[in-house]
Amino acid sequence: MAKVLVFTEVTADNVKSVTYEILGKLAGNEVDVAAVGQVPAGAVAELAKFGAANIHSLKGDNLDNYSPEGYANALKEFIGNGGYDYVFAGSTSLAKDLFPRLSGMFDAGMASEVTNFTMDGGTFAGTRPLFAGKCLAKVEIEGPKPHFVTVRPNALGMPSSENAAAGNAADASVSAGEIRAAIKEIIKGASEKLDLTEANIIVSGGRAMKEASNFKILEDLADTIGATVGASRAAVDSGYAPHAMQVGQTGKTVAPSLYIACGISGAIQHLAGMRTSKCIVAINTDPDAPIFTKADYGIVGDLFQIVPILTEEFKKIM
Template sequence: MSKVLVFCESANGSIKSSSLELITAAKNSGLETVTCLLGSDAPTLAASSGNYGATSSVVCSDASLDAYNSDAYFNALEAIIEKVAPTIVLASGSAPARDVFPKLAAKFDSGVAADCTSIEFNGDNVKLSKPLYSGKCIADLDFQNSKIQFVLMRPNQLPVGEADASATASVEEVALPAKDLRVLIKEIVQGASKRVDLTEANIIVSGGRGLKEASNFKLLEDLADVIGASVGASRAVVDAGWVDHSMQVGQTGKTVAPSLYIACGISGAIQHLAGMSSSKVIVAINTDKEAPIFQKATYGIVGDALEVLPVLTEEFKKIL
């Protein structure tokens, strides 16, 4: 039977939800689902990938893979792909995956489809779609003459199946090939935010120029604390130096697809919409009832975000 290899990433001792989405999709395809994980916690996590439908897992638990290194990841994944011989390789479109998978695809004389928002399995082949031109049109993709179909999915696009704690995957180890690394990671500096990365977040509260000044982002932080959200921003306020670029959502920032996106004082420029319009529910708070964001919003509040946000925070505190 053809195999789907799912590259799983982890955070805080668990497989990321974006990877669980892919294991679920692979399992539902009816093809054999094999996961792969890298780093010292890989063997433990690999077994648990069976809870979501993987039958086996191949890991490389070399501690040098605990932090992302382009060359080392390439070497490990190349060895794993050679061992598993999959027809399809799925990964979430994280920064490491977007770096390493195009190189792997080239190595295996194959193509890579990135930033996909839907996937359908048709026998051994996949049919995909992805937004183009800031979401103005959707491209349908499939692979031609590609030995392996490498697919990078946008996070939060697919459902995660129910975990079956009694099902575990068999785990096999591969050694990290001893090849020279051209890049060494000397230090990793953790970003200031302790919140879930925007691309993985289930709820995002985002602020724009309508918040008037940087200190008013505190209102977003307060709401985010109560509802368990991450905090995003428009480019206008990033350019103004109010918040870090890592918080920018949009064409030149992050692409997000949370279950709930609350846009506060954001006009809804096409470049902002490009990064968040596939959110499942969009709530917009804006003083201007003609603001373009309302055309995309599921729910709209015409009002002053500086007044509405504290009320929302207090009301959520009562029920959560």
């Protein structure tokens, strides 16, 4: 059995859902959860249900907004006092920035963006896609502990059963230390309802969207089915969508339950970012488009006709 800390990020009334995915895989270990800021009361109960023994809200001056140095200093102090073997987090934009810095501070090993892992005998072994998802590497970590691990959101899935633990909630005082570079403001992309990496359903548009205003039909479908809108790099480079919406090798890596690719050819660099989606639906006028080789369901047709029909049909049943 290992002693594990799961770092999470708080939202208005919950914590990042990947936290629950990680807790599910850590059943059988001694697991605490920590967030910078106040963990909402509702989330405390949920975290306890899925195995969190202690839930720590870390508080201190200059920690209201994320800053790489402030968060790293605060967590270093807290983790150092906790005697943890492993520190996990979802591979969110924030953790991708924070965890390498933290593991460097501890001079400890890190496995980033694993899509699965085991904890046999309290020892971590993970799986990580490499070379745009063309192969899977087995990852083990050696050297001084704690070891750091980030997990791709939506890759593990929500735990199928509960594993209740004490769920003691407590505040801990931490220090942000010296902050030389502070983030003044975080502006959410206007079209992003939920960060793409966390979305359960994604509707993406490619070069075939022809212009930015045409993304409205994808947004209508997304609103109907509770999806987030993404884009290919060709759509982003053409100015139809902001880079925050780009899926792929040089964009975001996503693993939703459902990925609907509209007018996207299926280039290897796009597939690299979405091939681990549970169900892929492709709409394309070209029956030989490579995306169909990866799609679970394919519709050969004009997206400008198909997408509005899908929206209308979903409206009838949702």
